[in-house]
Each structure stands twice: as C-alpha cells, then as structure tokens.
Amino acid sequence: MTYYEKGVEKYQPEQQDPVTARKIEALKGALKDELVILGHHYQRDNVIRYADIRGDSLILSRKAAEMKKKHVVFCGVYFMAECADILSAEDQKVYLPDLQAGCSMADMADREAVEAAWEHLTSLSDATIIPVTYINSSADIKAFVGKHGGIVCTSSNAPKIFDWAMEKGDKILFFPDRYLGLNTALSKGISREEIRILDTLPDRSGIKKARVFLWNGYCSVHKYFEAEHVHALRERFPDIRIVVHGECKDEVVRESDHFGSTSTIIDLISASPKGSTWGVGTEEHLVRRLQRQYPDKTVMSLSEPGFQCATMSMITPGSLLQVLEEIRAGRNDHRIRVQNEIKSYAKTALIRMLTL
Numbered sequence: 001m002t003y004y005e006k007g008v009e010k011y012q013p014e015q016q017d018p019v020t021a022r023k024i025e026a027l028k029g030a031l032k033d034e035l036v037i038l039g040h041h042y043q044r045d046n047v048i049r050y051a052d053i054r055g056d057s058l059i060l061s062r063k064a065a066e067m068k069k070k071h072v073v074f075c076g077v078y079f080m081a082e083c084a085d086i087l088s089a090e091d092q093k094v095y096l097p098d099l100q101a102g103c104s105m106a107d108m109a110d111r112e113a114v115e116a117a118w119e120h121l122t123s124l125s126d127a128t129i130i131p132v133t134y135i136n137s138s139a140d141i142k143a144f145v146g147k148h149g150g151i152v153c154t155s156s157n158a159p160k161i162f163d164w165a166m167e168k169g170d171k172i173l174f175f176p177d178r179y180l181g182l183n184t185a186l187s188k189g190i191s192r193e194e195i196r197i198l199d200t201l202p203d204r205s206g207i208k209k210a211r212v213f214l215w216n217g218y219c220s221v222h223k224y225f226e227a228e229h230v231h232a233l234r235e236r237f238p239d240i241r242i243v244v245h246g247e248c249k250d251e252v253v254r255e256s257d258h259f260g261s262t263s264t265i266i267d268l269i270s271a272s273p274k275g276s277t278w279g280v281g282t283e284e285h286l287v288r289r290l291q292r293q294y295p296d297k298t299v300m301s302l303s304e305p306g307f308q309c310a311t312m313s314m315i316t317p318g319s320l321l322q323v324l325e326e327i328r329a330g331r332n333d334h335r336i337r338v339q340n341e342i343k344s345y346a347k348t349a350l351i352r353m354l355t356l
C-alpha cells in the first residue's frame with residue numbers, strides 16, 4: 001500500500017544508539033556555557049534532537065550572527081557553516097561534523113565560471129547588472145557578489161531581494177538555482193521572454209532583451225518532484241493543499257497552491273485547521289517530522305518514496321559526538337574557517353541581506 005492510499009505512512013524513527021546519546025548529552029551539559037548546536041530542518045531526527053536552535057538557512061544565519069557562544073556546531077551542510085563563520089565574532093569557532101557534507105547545488109557555481117559569465121555580460125552591455133546569490137552557494141561566490149554591489153537571498157526572502165535588486169539596477173544575475181530564480185522572477189511578473197537561463201552565454205541582443213539571467217544550477221533533491229505528482233495527489237484527495245519548496249521546477253510550483261521556504265511550509269501546515277490534508281514537496285526528513293508533529297492533520301510527501309538530501313544525511317549522531325569530543329579536548333579538526341579576504345566581501349553581501 002502506498003502512503004497516498006494510507007494517507008500517512010507510519011513513521012519509523014531513526015535508531016538512536018543509547019551509548020552515543022548519553023555521551024552527547026553529557027558533553028552538551030559539560031560545554032553548555034560555551035556551546036550552541038544549530039540544526040537545519042533537513043537533518044536526521046536522531047541528530048536534530050540535539051539542536052538548540054532549529055531553522056532554515058535564514059533563521060540559522062541570523063542566529064549564528066547573534067549567538068555569543070564560543071563554539072557553534074552546525075548540523076547542516078558546508079555553505080551554512082561558512083555563513084556562520086563569516087557572520088560570527090572573532091572569538092567564535094564554527095564546526096561542521098562532517099567536512100564532506102557539501103551541497104550539490106552550491107558546487108554548481110564556481111568562482112571562475114561566474115567571473116567569466118560576468119565579464120561576458122558586462123562587456124557586451126552598459127546596463128547595471130546586480131548579482132544575487134542564493135545562500136546555497138560557496139563563500140567565494142558570496143564574496144564575488146559582495147564585491148560587485150550584489151546581495152545574498154534565501155528562499156524566504158527571495159521576492160524582497162528581487163525588488164531590491166530591480167530597484168538598484170536594470171538586470172539581475174542570479175545563481176546558483178535556476179528554479180528558485182525562475183519561480184521568483186515569474187512571481188514578480190517578469191515574463192519568460194525576459195528571463196534567460198545561462199546554459200549558453202547570450203549574444204548582445206540576448207543580453208539586451210533579458211532582465212534576469214539565471215545560472216543553470218538546481219537542487220538534486222527538489223528536481224525529482226514533477227507536476228504529475230501533484231496531479232496524482234489531487235485526484236486521490238480532492239481537498240488537498242499542495243505546498244512545495246521554491247527550489248522545485250516551475251511546472252511543479254505552477255500546479256501547487258503555495259511555494260516558499262521550509263519555514264513557509266512549516267507555518268502553513270501549523271496554521272491550517274484540524275483535519276487538513278497536505279501534500280508537501282520538500283526533503284523527506286522534514287515531511288516525516290511534520291507528519292508526527294501534526295497527527296490531527298494528514299501530511300504526505302508529494303511523491304513516494306520521498307527524497308532525502310544525501311549530504312544533509314551525512315551528519316550522524318556519531319559525527320556530532322566526535323566534534324563535541326574534539327571541542328572538549330581543545331582540538332579544531334572539524335572547524336570551518338573562511339579566508340579573511342573572502343570573508344570580508346562575503347560578509348558585505350550577507351549583511352546587506354540581513355539589514356533589509
């Protein structure tokens with residue numbers, strides 16, 4: 001039986017090794033005056049339970065800036081820990097429990113390719129182009145944006161950031177996620193003819209016509225959701241509401257009732273009346289958590305099976321424990337340190353966003 005038919009699949013919590021759990025709790029207690037653990041919504045259940053603060057990229061990047069704790073352990077992916085390091089004070093240290101936990105989308109925009117595209121676009125046009133990077137990008141890309149008068153956005157504030165950029169300039173160069181850029185531009189009334197995906201670099205007339213240039217990146221989780229998933233759920237559950245993440249394809253967003261960040265998804269489901277039925281297009285750990293959190297509502301993944309982010313899942317109770325033991329022993333093996341010259345420009349782009 002599929003969980004379309006059952007409504008909600010029985011959730012099987014991830015196993016928790018009691019010895020590891022006891023050690024983590026003991027170290028959290030011992031380090032409590034100088035430690036904060038941040039957890040992204042896509043983390044495993046057996047990891048996020050230790051997070052002092054849960055959130056999406058925007059909330060966690062704000063919290064990282066505000067926290068005065070000496071040690072910040074980021075249960076998330078590489079670019080998130082970089083953001084925390086960029087925004088944290090000199091005497092704070094940021095750690096990522098698994099240094100291999102990157103983000104495939106962030107890796108799709110490297111500085112050299114972005115510089116080449118920028119050079120091409122600006123050499124063939126007198127228009128003012130504002131670079132905007134999704135927070136899911138490397139510190140190096142954020143530094144590029146900061147250096148060229150641009151800004152960072154998250155899936156929560158992308159529409160507001162587009163307004164800011166359009167007011168400041170004539171055109172936007174957005175990276176790395178083509179879908180978040182496309183969905184946001186369309187929601188702002190920018191026509192498809194004025195949006196150019198940079199699968200190839202446009203000529204002078206292509207540059208002139210476009211108002212938004214989109215880097216050709218995508219999320220390797222959200223790309224799997226299809227419009228057919230929405231149609232199938234609507235057929236089975238005529239009253240269903242569909243909410244999807246802004247990283248989903250534009251045809252999925254078009255067929256859905258709402259799109260936005262993980263916080264948008266959580267807030268909509270939380271505020272909906274008892275008995276509501278929701279189809280959710282985002283990473284599976286969050287969908288399953290919402291199923292458990294709202295037993296009086298029916299929450300299901302847009303597709304079966306759901307899709308998990310492989311790199312978010314790399315953070316485990318074992319890797320978290322290892323980092324805490326290292327901190328206790330005064331070691332920095334999993335510390336994330338952004339180089340100073342990159343940090344300064346990247347911070348400019350992040351602060352522009354945070355002060356808007």
Ligand code: SF4
Pocket residue numbers: 042077102103104105106136219220221222283309310311312
């Ligand atoms: S869910 Fe997608 S965008 Fe988020 S970390 Fe994983 S690959 Fe990157």
